[in-house]
Every structure is written in C-alpha cells, then in structure tokens.
Amino acid sequence: MTHSLPVQYNFSLRDLNTFGVQASAHAYLPVTSVDTLQDVKRDTDLVAMPRLVLGGGSNILLTRDFPGLVLHVGIKGIEIVDEDADATYVRAAAGENWHQFVQWTLAHGLGGLENLSLIPGSVGAAPIQNIGAYGIEIKDLFHSLTLFDFETGEQTTLNKAECMFGYRDSVFKHRLRDRAVVLDVTFALPKQWQPNLRYADVTNELAARSITQPTAQDISAAVIAIRTRKLPDPAVIGNAGSFFKNPVVTTAQRDALLQRYPQMVNYAQPDGSVKLAAGWLIDQCGWKGKTAGAAGVYENQALVLVNRGGASGAEIAQLAAAIQADVAQRFDVQLEPEPIFL
Ligand SMILES: Cc1cc2nc3c(=O)[nH]c(=O)nc-3n(C[C@H](O)[C@H](O)[C@H](O)COP(=O)(O)OP(=O)(O)OC[C@H]3O[C@@H](n4cnc5c(N)ncnc54)[C@H](O)[C@@H]3O)c2cc1C
Structure with a gap:
C-alpha cells in the first residue's frame, strides 16, 4: 500500500543515539502529533513492521540495523493544567527535552523535579524506566500520562498505580512493551515544597557554595555541577x-x-x-x-x-x-x- 506519510527508508540513526553508534533503520518517521500514529495504525504495511519508539536515544544500544519502523517522537508543548490546595499540575508533551522541561518548571516557581536536572532524553521516555537520581524518581511526582495504544488504536490515560513503577522499571517494559507510545506526562508539583537532601553529594556541593537554605533552583544548579563533573558528555564521548x-x-x-x-x-x-x-x-x-x-x-x-x-x-x-x-x-x-x- 502506498502512503502519504513522510517515511524515510534506510535512515541512519547515528546522530539519534547518544552512544553515537552507526546503525540504520529500515524505515523512519518523525511523529509530531497523535494523528501520525493513527495514520500508521491504518497503514497495513507500516503497522506490520517491528516498531521502535525513539526519544533522545540516550538509553538504547543499537547492536544492529533496525529492520522495522522507527517512530521518532517530537510532540511539543508544556502547560499548567490544574491546581488544588496540594499541588500544581503540569503537563509536558512526550517530545519535550527532559532537562529543559525541569528548567521550565523551576522558572515558573514550581519545585519538585530539581534533583532530576540534566538527565538526558525526552519527557515521554522518563516513565519507561522511572528515571531517578539523587534520591528522587519520577514516580514521586508523577500524576498521570496519556498514551496511544497500537493494539487498540485508542488514546488512554494511566494513573500512577497503573504504570507499575519500580526501580528503573514500569509497565512499559512488560505488558505495554512495543505497544504504547507515551504522548504526554502530567506531574503533581507540591505547593509545600521541601528540599530533598538525602544525598551527601548534593549537601556537600551546597555547603561548598555556602548555601544553608537552598531553593529548588540552588539544588538544580548543584546537581548540574555534580553531574557535569562526574558523567561524560555524550556530545564529546x-x-x-x-x-x-x-x-x-x-x-x-x-x-x-x-x-x-x-x-x-x-x-x-x-x-x-x-x-x-x-x-x-x-x-x-x-x-x-x-x-x-x-x-x-x-x-x-x-x-x-x-x-x-x-x-x-x-x-x-x-x-x-x-x-x-x-x-x-x-x-x-x-x-x-x-x-x-x-
Ligand atoms: C550521560 C547520561 C546520564 C544519564 N543519567 C541518568 C540518570 O541519572 N537516571 C536515569 O534514570 N537515567 C539516566 N540516563 C538514561 C536516560 O537519560 C533516560 O533513560 C532517559 O529517560 C531516556 O530518554 P530518551 O528520550 O533518550 O529515551 P530513548 O533512549 O529514546 O528510549 C529509551 C526507551 O524508552 C522508549 N521510549 C522513548 N520514548 C517513548 C515514548 N514517547 N513512548 C513510549 N516509549 C518510549 C524507547 O522505545 C526505549 O525503549 C542517562 C543517560 C546518559 C546518556
């Protein structure tokens, strides 16, 4: 079947994985809205191919050419969707860069995600392995997400319990593997913000900066400094x-x-x-x-x-x-x- 989707064939993935290894995809399609996914679902050729949902490529190892369709999620948008006495609810689309999203929340005076600053990748991938660092996992601030299910062709909302978060684990590595595309994620950021200082690295960095009553921005800056010292920059190695x-x-x-x-x-x-x-x-x-x-x-x-x-x-x-x-x-x-x- 011919289709009008802008699919590219024999597409190099070298610049789309942070290991920088060479591998190509049989077929590649940027996804900028859920409509693209519905079109893929209707296309008998494309929907029959093995699928890889790709964000920033910072948690994959491509050991060979991928013989199917790479769906590169680039859906954008961040908004405050609700608030109550306890929390402000912020929704970010799956294709937003994680670190930029964290910085957006901090710039809007919303603390909670600061310990997760500078983790590479996309918002949509964050729930897949329940990303964590410096004493926090996203499950601690997660409210819900929307996904597109290739099996049913429907959009569904999952709450925290339904995501079955564990240590670097979620339902997306099990029952929903190869089936769900996360479209957006909503976080509940607490009105009564408290610093999370469980990690000595963070408290030491703050002490070195003579900060005794850190703001969320201070903690973010400390985490960025620690990570920059400790971890290699994928753009360099x-x-x-x-x-x-x-x-x-x-x-x-x-x-x-x-x-x-x-x-x-x-x-x-x-x-x-x-x-x-x-x-x-x-x-x-x-x-x-x-x-x-x-x-x-x-x-x-x-x-x-x-x-x-x-x-x-x-x-x-x-x-x-x-x-x-x-x-x-x-x-x-x-x-x-x-x-x-x-
Ligand atoms: C220098 C460095 C430091 C890191 N530090 C940390 C850390 O401190 N803590 C931590 O937890 N991780 C860390 N990581 C790992 C990585 O940043 C995270 O796992 C991140 O969430 C991956 O995002 P990504 O968009 O690059 O995902 P990708 O690598 O593109 O994909 C990872 C998995 O998620 C799936 N996926 C991606 N997007 C979607 C979507 N929209 N819907 C459904 N499935 C999707 C993919 O199919 C794949 O299975 C680090 C990585 C690097 C390179």
Whole structure:
C-alpha cells in the first residue's frame, strides 16, 4: 500500500543515539502529533513492521540495523493544567527535552523535579524506566500520562498505580512493551515544597557554595555541577549514562559478601532488600578505564561504558557481557543492563 506519510527508508540513526553508534533503520518517521500514529495504525504495511519508539536515544544500544519502523517522537508543548490546595499540575508533551522541561518548571516557581536536572532524553521516555537520581524518581511526582495504544488504536490515560513503577522499571517494559507510545506526562508539583537532601553529594556541593537554605533552583544548579563533573558528555564521548542497574540482593547475600569484602558499598532499602553499587563491583574487577577495541569503561566512573570513537553497538555489548561475566564469577551477582538492547 502506498502512503502519504513522510517515511524515510534506510535512515541512519547515528546522530539519534547518544552512544553515537552507526546503525540504520529500515524505515523512519518523525511523529509530531497523535494523528501520525493513527495514520500508521491504518497503514497495513507500516503497522506490520517491528516498531521502535525513539526519544533522545540516550538509553538504547543499537547492536544492529533496525529492520522495522522507527517512530521518532517530537510532540511539543508544556502547560499548567490544574491546581488544588496540594499541588500544581503540569503537563509536558512526550517530545519535550527532559532537562529543559525541569528548567521550565523551576522558572515558573514550581519545585519538585530539581534533583532530576540534566538527565538526558525526552519527557515521554522518563516513565519507561522511572528515571531517578539523587534520591528522587519520577514516580514521586508523577500524576498521570496519556498514551496511544497500537493494539487498540485508542488514546488512554494511566494513573500512577497503573504504570507499575519500580526501580528503573514500569509497565512499559512488560505488558505495554512495543505497544504504547507515551504522548504526554502530567506531574503533581507540591505547593509545600521541601528540599530533598538525602544525598551527601548534593549537601556537600551546597555547603561548598555556602548555601544553608537552598531553593529548588540552588539544588538544580548543584546537581548540574555534580553531574557535569562526574558523567561524560555524550556530545564529546558516546555513552548512555549508567550501563548497569545497581543489583538488589537479600541481607543474607550482602552479609556473606561483606565477610569477604568488608569495604563493599551497599545500601539497605526500605523493603528490607539491599542495593549494591554496580560501579564498585565493576571497579573491583579492574575494569575502570579499560578499553576493548573502540569501546571502553569510563575513567572516572566504572558504571559508564563509552564509545571511544567508531565502536559498534555489538562491540559495546561484548564488553558489557565480559564485565557481567567477571562480576558474576567474583561476586556471584548478576548485573542487568539499564539501556534497551536492539
Ligand atoms: C550521560 C547520561 C546520564 C544519564 N543519567 C541518568 C540518570 O541519572 N537516571 C536515569 O534514570 N537515567 C539516566 N540516563 C538514561 C536516560 O537519560 C533516560 O533513560 C532517559 O529517560 C531516556 O530518554 P530518551 O528520550 O533518550 O529515551 P530513548 O533512549 O529514546 O528510549 C529509551 C526507551 O524508552 C522508549 N521510549 C522513548 N520514548 C517513548 C515514548 N514517547 N513512548 C513510549 N516509549 C518510549 C524507547 O522505545 C526505549 O525503549 C542517562 C543517560 C546518559 C546518556
């Protein structure tokens, strides 16, 4: 079937993933409104193809050419939609840049998202892995989202419970995988704002700036400074941030490991489980700063894999597998990648 949608074929994705790896899409379509998705749903050729919904490409590893249709979400718009005694409700379209959206809320005097400053990517991808940093996850301020469901062709609203948020997890990695396109996300930003200073990095940075009563803007500025120091800029060296999730173990496993490695970094969780620091485990195996072909492990942070120039996605995946094998052998802990492999 012929169609009037501006589909481009054999389209390079190199500039659309922050690892900067070369891979092409069989078909590529920018999405600027839900109408485009409805047109795709009606097009028998396009709807039959495997689909990849793409935002900023900062949490994917393209290990090969994508044999289907890439839907590149660019829907724009931010507005305050409601308020009550507790919160101001702000809705942002999926194609808005996450960091710019956070800055928009702060410029409008709305605190809450400041600890999540400078996370790359789009608003629409933020719920997929329930992005988090410096003591906050988006689920803490999430109100609802609208999605387009390719199975039904309908738009649906999901509330927080329906999104089933977990640590770097949501319903979009399970039941709604490959089926839902997030169109917009609404956040409930509290009227009674309180600073979240659970992370020592943040309090230390504020102390260094002699700030004792931080505003949301102060915390954002501190987080931006910390992240700029710690994490490589994808515009300079390709990466997808933390490559592995922090593994969650039982207290019995932690205690057994502490017997052998008394220095091991670990964080007790409210549910009784324990999070280990994946970066520490990788560092102990001697991987920090290592290079394998054109892929490597970042010098300042063992949790970040990098493209040193011209690496393929497959090369980065091989390096990740070698790290996983070493950590499993030494600590009997399985590391799970954070980015989506394609
Ligand atoms: C330097 C750096 C630092 C990072 N730091 C953090 C951090 O501190 N905390 C954190 O949680 N993450 C972090 N990340 C990971 C990344 O920024 C987030 O996961 C971000 O939400 C990905 O957004 P994106 O638009 O780039 O998604 P993409 O990489 O384009 O897509 C990621 C996944 O979401 C799906 N998706 C994207 N848009 C939509 C949509 N509209 N509807 C349905 N599905 C969609 C894709 O299909 C894919 O499965 C970091 C990444 C980098 C490069």
